[in-house]
Amino acid sequence: MTDAATRSDCPPRRLPSHLPSHPPRHLPPRAGLGLKPEHYGHVLEHRPDIGFFEVHAENYMGAGGPPHRYLEAVAKLYPLSLHGVGLSIGAARPLDKAHLSRLRTLVERYKPQSFSEHLAWSTHDTGFLNDLLPLPYTDETLARVIDHVDEAQQAIGQRLLLENPSTYVLFADSTIDEIDFLEEIAARTGCGLLLDVNNVMVSSVNHRLDPRTYIDRFPVERVGEIHLAGYDETVDGAGDRLLIDAHGSPVKTDVMALYEHALARTGPVPTLIEWDNDVPDFATLQAEAVRADALIVREAARRNRQTRAA
Amino acid sequence: MSLAASQEDFAQALLHAERPLPAGITTARGQPDAARFAVYRNNVYVGLTKALAQRFPVTERLVGAAFFTAMARLYAQDNKPASPRIIDYGDDFPAFIAAFEPAAELAYLADVARLEAAWTRAYHAADAALPDLSAVAAMAPDALPNLRLAAHPSAALIRSPHPVGSIWGAHQSATVPPMEAWDAETVLVVRPDMDVNVHIVPAQDGIFAQALFGGAPLGEAAEAAFAHEPAFDFGAALVGLHALGAFAGIHQGDVP
Numbered sequence: 001m002t003d004a005a006t007r008s009d010c011p012p013r014r015l016p017s018h019l020p021s022h023p024p025r026h027l028p029p030r031a032g033l034g035l036k037p038e039h040y041g042h043v044l045e046h047r048p049d050i051g052f053f054e055v056h057a058e059n060y061m062g063a064g065g066p067p068h069r070y071l072e073a074v075a076k077l078y079p080l081s082l083h084g085v086g087l088s089i090g091a092a093r094p095l096d097k098a099h100l101s102r103l104r105t106l107v108e109r110y111k112p113q114s115f116s117e118h119l120a121w122s123t124h125d126t127g128f129l130n131d132l133l134p135l136p137y138t139d140e141t142l143a144r145v146i147d148h149v150d151e152a153q154q155a156i157g158q159r160l161l162l163e164n165p166s167t168y169v170l171f172a173d174s175t176i177d178e179i180d181f182l183e184e185i186a187a188r189t190g191c192g193l194l195l196d197v198n199n200v201m202v203s204s205v206n207h208r209l210d211p212r213t214y215i216d217r218f219p220v221e222r223v224g225e226i227h228l229a230g231y232d233e234t235v236d237g238a239g240d241r242l243l244i245d246a247h248g249s250p251v252k253t254d255v256m257a258l259y260e261h262a263l264a265r266t267g268p269v270p271t272l273i274e275w276d277n278d279v280p281d282f283a284t285l286q287a288e289a290v291r292a293d294a295l296i297v298r299e300a301a302r303r304n305r306q307t308r309a310a
Numbered sequence: 311m312s313l314a315a316s317q318e319d320f321a322q323a324l325l326h327a328e329r330p331l332p333a334g335i336t337t338a339r340g341q342p343d344a345a346r347f348a349v350y351r352n353n354v355y356v357g358l359t360k361a362l363a364q365r366f367p368v369t370e371r372l373v374g375a376a377f378f379t380a381m382a383r384l385y386a387q388d389n390k391p392a393s394p395r396i397i398d399y400g401d402d403f404p405a406f407i408a409a410f411e412p413a414a415e416l417a418y419l420a421d422v423a424r425l426e427a428a429w430t431r432a433y434h435a436a437d438a439a440l441p442d443l444s445a446v447a448a449m450a451p452d453a454l455p456n457l458r459l460a461a462h463p464s465a466a467l468i469r470s471p472h473p474v475g476s477i478w479g480a481h482q483s484a485t486v487p488p489m490e491a492w493d494a495e496t497v498l499v500v501r502p503d504m505d506v507n508v509h510i511v512p513a514q515d516g517i518f519a520q521a522l523f524g525g526a527p528l529g530e531a532a533e534a535a536f537a538h539e540p541a542f543d544f545g546a547a548l549v550g551l552h553a554l555g556a557f558a559g560i561h562q563g564d565v566p
Binding site: 140178236 | 314320321341345358392394395435437544551
């Protein structure tokens, strides 16, 4: 295993000076929801008490029409998080310049409080592979991802939050621990991290790691947002538990407990409920947000008590 | 292995189920596991076929979910999204369906898919205000033939030997009413404001609109419609198509 501390000696020279390391406007430390077309009308009519909304950038890359009309209206009422699922930051091939330009257009138009992407790859000669594929953690991939995160931040003109992946396989070639890998990227590019707690559970179970240890080792000072979602469960070829990052059900109890554990380290952080498949009615989504908000409030209160006691 | 080579290996194994697992992938047990790699294979194809099912819901209803998924899976095997802009995915799915032998019995299927592809293109198309037609009414009659009307960015025509608009319309409700007639139909798909509309228009109006959308001046477009149907009502067609939102601009001479 390479020593991350040595590599961190390189100065974080890559964040251009015109990019504030802390964006002037933040997402609030509240629960947020993914904004789905089936809920546009409800949200605008009832203006539910939700901390922020998040959209997948790729769904707003058309020239016009209802998606932009509604997003414009919602972005006037709520803080907005723009979440990319197609930039393929972990690819060996160069980033798609046209895609970067489309992202920049969206950032300029909607001025989101946060922009995030994944530590994954999805591009190939045959086209876009439409999944978040895993990469080995080596010095070569680390250098590649650092270049790509740097290029993306320059092109988009905003600091990026990089999300920890959920994975189903490991690479024999990997020489760097995932958390060290993420921390080094952040140290070298000035990017923040998006801590997906469901992904932590999925990867930890899948690779026989302790999810709490993962959280305990995570550089929480770099976390700008947390994601929560529901996983599916099956078994692999040997009958071992295999969790699938499915985004189609309520957040599981063990992930909520892990989230509570994470909050104790991060403090109150903007927290998104991800539910992208079999999207339920808005009330069901809002109930999930209420669960997360309750834990955020409890953590804030706990910190207040600690401060007073001190 | 370089990252580029390892990702190429991974992608080939992902896209071709008969290929061996990519070199170098493993598990915490230290053994590669096909069931785990299959999650990625499954994600790619389930994601793509689901994207097609969302874009082509009536096509799916006409053939049933199982047939649709199998057809979409075959399409996805050789047709990946050209870019991460997944909203464009399936633009050429109707052409694939037209050549798809097992669906040949449903001769109208590809045209229904064309309509559905046009529907989502209209949904995401650029917004444009509708032009004021009153200026045209005030024009000298001899200026009219040289007038050109630009298509609204959302507008598309589907001309079919099948009742494609009626079939699509009948499948918008939970229970499908019986078809009253089985005639050729021309359909205009257009989104003048925020709602995508599907209109069945007279065939000659469709020919007229198609010529205008292609850049022909009014006079030439009207002649094409007259050639098809001597009873073509030029004024009614122009006012009618305009009222539906088919046009975005009126220009004397060439469309800029």
